[in-house]
Amino acid sequence: MQLVIWRSKIHSPEVEKIIELSGQNVYSCYQCGMCTASCPSTGNMDIPPNMIVRLIQIGMIGKVLDSRSIWVCTSCFTCFAECPKGIDIASLTEALRLYHLRRNIDHLNLSSIPHGELLELPVIAMVGALRKFTA
Amino acid sequence: MGYGVFICHCGQNIAGTIDIEKLVRKVSGIRGVTHVEDYIFMCSDPGQERIKKAIKEKNLEGIVVAACSPSLHEETFRKAAESVGLNPYLVEIANIREWSAWPHQAEPEEATMKAFKIIESTVEKLNGDKPLEPLRLEVVRRVMVIGGGIAGIQAALDVAEAGIEVILVERSPSIGGRMAQLSETFPTLDCPQCILTPKMTSVAHHPLVKLLAYSEVEEVSGSAGNFKVKVRRKPTYVDWNKCVGCGLCMEACPVELPSEFEMGLAHRKAIYIQFPQAVPNKAVIDSENCIRMKYGRGCGLCAQKCPANAITFEDNGKAEEYDVGAIIVATGLEVMDKANFAEYGAGELKDVLTGLEFERMLAPSGPTGGKVVRPSDGRVPKEVVFIQCVGSRDPENWNPYCSKICCMYTAKQALLYKHAVPGGQAYIFYIDIRADGKGYEEFIHRAMAEEGVIYLRGRVGRVYQEGDKLRVEGVDTISGLKIVIDADMVVLATAAVPSSGVEELAKKLRIQLGEGGWLKEAHLKLRPLETLTSGVFIAGAAQYPKDITDTVSQASGAAAKAVAFLSKGYVVREPLIAVVNEDICSGCGNCEEACSYQAIKVVDGKANVDESLCEGCGSCTAACPSGAVQLKNYDKRQIIKMVESIVG
Numbered sequence: 001m002q003l004v005i006w007r008s009k010i011h012s013p014e015v016e017k018i019i020e021l022s023g024q025n026v027y028s029c030y031q032c033g034m035c036t037a038s039c040p041s042t043g044n045m046d047i048p049p050n051m052i053v054r055l056i057q058i059g060m061i062g063k064v065l066d067s068r069s070i071w072v073c074t075s076c077f078t079c080f081a082e083c084p085k086g087i088d089i090a091s092l093t094e095a096l097r098l099y100h101l102r103r104n105i106d107h108l109n110l111s112s113i114p115h116g117e118l119l120e121l122p123v124i125a126m127v128g129a130l131r132k133f134t135a
Numbered sequence: 136m137g138y139g140v141f142i143c144h145c146g147q148n149i150a151g152t153i154d155i156e157k158l159v160r161k162v163s164g165i166r167g168v169t170h171v172e173d174y175i176f177m178c179s180d181p182g183q184e185r186i187k188k189a190i191k192e193k194n195l196e197g198i199v200v201a202a203c204s205p206s207l208h209e210e211t212f213r214k215a216a217e218s219v220g221l222n223p224y225l226v227e228i229a230n231i232r233e234w235s236a237w238p239h240q241a242e243p244e245e246a247t248m249k250a251f252k253i254i255e256s257t258v259e260k261l262n263g264d265k266p267l268e269p270l271r272l273e274v275v276r277r278v279m280v281i282g283g284g285i286a287g288i289q290a291a292l293d294v295a296e297a298g299i300e301v302i303l304v305e306r307s308p309s310i311g312g313r314m315a316q317l318s319e320t321f322p323t324l325d326c327p328q329c330i331l332t333p334k335m336t337s338v339a340h341h342p343l344v345k346l347l348a349y350s351e352v353e354e355v356s357g358s359a360g361n362f363k364v365k366v367r368r369k370p371t372y373v374d375w376n377k378c379v380g381c382g383l384c385m386e387a388c389p390v391e392l393p394s395e396f397e398m399g400l401a402h403r404k405a406i407y408i409q410f411p412q413a414v415p416n417k418a419v420i421d422s423e424n425c426i427r428m429k430y431g432r433g434c435g436l437c438a439q440k441c442p443a444n445a446i447t448f449e450d451n452g453k454a455e456e457y458d459v460g461a462i463i464v465a466t467g468l469e470v471m472d473k474a475n476f477a478e479y480g481a482g483e484l485k486d487v488l489t490g491l492e493f494e495r496m497l498a499p500s501g502p503t504g505g506k507v508v509r510p511s512d513g514r515v516p517k518e519v520v521f522i523q524c525v526g527s528r529d530p531e532n533w534n535p536y537c538s539k540i541c542c543m544y545t546a547k548q549a550l551l552y553k554h555a556v557p558g559g560q561a562y563i564f565y566i567d568i569r570a571d572g573k574g575y576e577e578f579i580h581r582a583m584a585e586e587g588v589i590y591l592r593g594r595v596g597r598v599y600q601e602g603d604k605l606r607v608e609g610v611d612t613i614s615g616l617k618i619v620i621d622a623d624m625v626v627l628a629t630a631a632v633p634s635s636g637v638e639e640l641a642k643k644l645r646i647q648l649g650e651g652g653w654l655k656e657a658h659l660k661l662r663p664l665e666t667l668t669s670g671v672f673i674a675g676a677a678q679y680p681k682d683i684t685d686t687v688s689q690a691s692g693a694a695a696k697a698v699a700f701l702s703k704g705y706v707v708r709e710p711l712i713a714v715v716n717e718d719i720c721s722g723c724g725n726c727e728e729a730c731s732y733q734a735i736k737v738v739d740g741k742a743n744v745d746e747s748l749c750e751g752c753g754s755c756t757a758a759c760p761s762g763a764v765q766l767k768n769y770d771k772r773q774i775i776k777m778v779e780s781i782v783g
Binding site for chain 2 (some may be wrong): 001002003004005006007010011025027028030031050051054055057058060085
C-alpha cells in the first residue's frame with residue numbers, strides 16, 4: 001500500500017479535532033508498543049492500539065475511524081497506565097468514538113431488532129449499544 | 136645457585152592438557168636447573184610469593200616461568216624478581232599455554248613433550264642472558280597537537296594550562312574545524328560562534344601555545360619523549376606580520392571560486408580569509424587560481440587595495456623542525472559527498488543537500504544569512520525531508536558503522552528549520568534513533584512532541600525531480616506503508632568519514648588505522664586515548680565519529696595523558712636493543728639501510744646505535760653480513776642454542 005503525505009493532510013481538521021477532543025499529544029509517541037502489549041483486548045482488534053496512534057501521526061484518520069478497534073476498547077486505561085510518554089490512549093479512542101458519533105451515522109436500527117431478542121438483551125447491552133452504535 | 140623453573144597450571148588451562156607431574160620431573164633433569172616448582176596460578180599473589188621465596192632461599196641466578204604469553208605477565212614476574220634483587224632481564228617466559236596446552240588439547244602426551252621443549256630452549260636462552268638496566272631517556276617538555284578543530288584547541292589549552300609548551304598545527308588558514316561551520320549545537324542550541332570563538336582566541340594568544348596555521352606535518356622521526364617533527368608552512372603569498380585581516384583584498388579580487396567553508400553554497404575569492412571569525416584572521420592566496428600567480432603578471436588588484444602592503448605574491452613557504460616529547464592527533468572527520476548516492480540524485484539535484492551544507496544554510500553567518508531557501512530557485516521550502524543513515528550502517532555498499540552524530544544533528548536541523556520556516560513541515564526517515572547523551576533523548580522528544588517533526592521509521596529508496604518538487608519514495612515500517620512525499624528540499628545525513636590525508640599522517644607517525652580508516656586506539660575499552668606508539672595520543676573524531684561533548688572530554692583526557700607522560704621528565708625504554716661489536720664491524724652500512732627508525736648510522740667506519748631511537752626490531756642484525764650487530768639478550772648464539780635444544 002502506498003500513502004502520499006503532505007503537511008495539511010497530516011494536520012487535517014479531522015486530526016486536529018481528535019487531538020482537541022482527546023487532549024492528547026499523539027506526536028510524543030515513539031512507537032514502543034507498550035499499549036498494544038498490555039491491552040487485554042488487542043486480540044479482538046483489527047488495528048492494535050499503537051497502530052491507531054501511528055495512523056493518526058501520519059494523517060490516516062479515516063482508517064482509524066472505520067476500525068473495529070475503537071469500539072472494542074473498553075476504556076480500561078491499562079494502556080494509559082503503562083504508556084511511558086503519558087499518552088492516554090483510552091481517551092484517544094473515546095475521542096475517536098465521539099467524533100464518529102458526531103458524524104451522525106446510524107449503525108444500529110432499534111426497530112429492526114426482533115421483539116423477542118429485544119426482550120432477552122441485557123439492559124446494559126442496550127444502553128451500551130445505543131451509546132456506541134447509534135447516532 | 137642455578138636456575139629456577141616455575142610451572143603454572145593456569146587453573147585447568149594448562150594442567151587440563153599437560154601432565155604437570157611428568158613435566159616437573161623432566162624439567163628437573165635440565166642441566167643448570169636447580170629448582171622446579173608448580174602452582175595453580177603463578178600470577179596470583181601467593182604464586183609470586185613462591186617465586187620470590189625460591190629466588191631468595193636458593194639464591195637463583197635466573198628464572199623461567201612456564202605459563203601464558205609474555206604479553207600478559209612478563210612484566211608481573213619481572214617485577215616480582217626485581218623486588219628480591221634478581222635482575223628483571225634474567226626472567227624468561229616459556230609460553231606453554233598458547234603454544235602447547237591450547238592448540239594440542241586433543242594430544243596431551245605430545246603437548247607435554249612440546250611444553251618440555253619450550254622450557255628447555257628457554258633455559259638455553261637464559262644461559263646467554265645478561266643482566267640489563269632499562270634505558271632512561273630525558274623527555275622534551277613540549278607537545279605537538281595536530282589539528283586545530285575543537286579537539287585540538289581543547290587539548291592544546293589544557294596542556295598549556297599545565298605549564299607545558301604546545302605547538303598547534305592546522306592545515307587550513309584558520310583553526311576552528313568543523314565546529315566553526317555549525318549553525319547551533321545540540322542539545323543546548325548554543326551558537327558555536329559564541330562558545331567556540333573565545334576558545335580559538337585564547338588558544339591563539341596563550342603564551343605557551345605556538346600556532347602554526349596553514350601548515351602540515353611532513354616528517355616525523357624519533358620516539359616517545361624525543362620526537363623530531365618537520366612541519367611545512369604552506370606559502371600564503373601574504374606577509375602575515377603585516378596583514379590586518381581587513382578584507383579589502385577579497386573585495387578587489389575578481390576571481391570567484393566555490394568556498395570550501397561554505398560547502399560550495401557561496402563563493403570565495405582567489406585571495407581569501409577562511410571565514411569572518413578566522414583565527415588567525417589573515418588572508419592567503421590560492422595560487423592555483425590567482426591570475427597574477429598563474430601568469431606571473433597582470434591583475435594584482437588585491438595588492439593595490441591592501442592598506443598594509445602585505446601582499447607579496449612571494450613564495451614564503453618554509454620547512455621548520457620542532458622537538459616535541461608527545462604528540463596528540465586531532466584530525467577530525469568529514470562527511471561523505473552526496474555525489475556517491477545515485478538513489479538520491481547523485482549530487483545532480485540542486486535541492487538535495489548534505490547535512491553539512493544545510494548546516495551552513497542555517498548558520499546566521501552563512502551564505503544565506505540563516506534563511507532556508509532552495510538553491511534551485513531561492514524559494515522557501517515548505518516540506519523538507521531529512522534522510523538518516525545515508526552511507527552509514529550499510530556494510531554491503533558503504534560503511535558498516537553508525538556515524539553516531541547524525542540522529543542528533545538531524546533532529547536539531549529539523550527543529551531549526553521549523554523555527555526558520557514557521558508552518559513548514561519536516562519529516563525524518565530513520566532506522567533507529569540513537570540519542571545516547573545527556574539531554575539527547577529529551578531533545579528528540581522535543582523535536583517530535585513539541586515541534587511537530589514527523590518521524591518515519593524506514594529508509595528512502597529514491598529521490599527524483601517531479602516538476603519543481605522532489606519526489607521522495609520511502610517507507611514507514613511501523614504502519615507498513617510505502618510513503619511518498621513531494622518535498623521542496625531533501626537533506627541527507629551522509630556518513631562521517633575520517634579527514635582526508637589521515638592515512639599519510641598515520642604512516643608518518645607510525646600509528647595504526649583501524650576499520651573505516653579511523654585511528655586505532657591502544658585498547659578500545661581501557662586505553663582509548665593512546666595509540667600503540669608510545670607518546671602519541673588521540674583526541675576527538677579522528678578515532679571515531681563523536682559529538683562536541685565527547686570530543687572535548689576526550690581532548691582533555693588526551694591532554695592529561697600527554698602531560699602525565701611528560702611530567703616524570705624521563706621515559707623508560709626496554710634495553711633490548713641493538714648493540715654493535717666494533718671489532719667485527721666493517722662499516723658496510725647494510726644496517727643503516729635496513730633500519731626503519733634511522734637508529735643506526737655508520738660513524739667513522741663503525742655502526743653506531745642511537746639508543747633513543749632503536750626499537751629492537753632486529754632488522755639490522757639480519758642485514759649484517761658479519762654478525763657484528765646483535766640484539767641484547769637475543770644474541771644469534773642464544774637463538775642457535777635454543778634451536779639446537781629443540782631439534783637436538
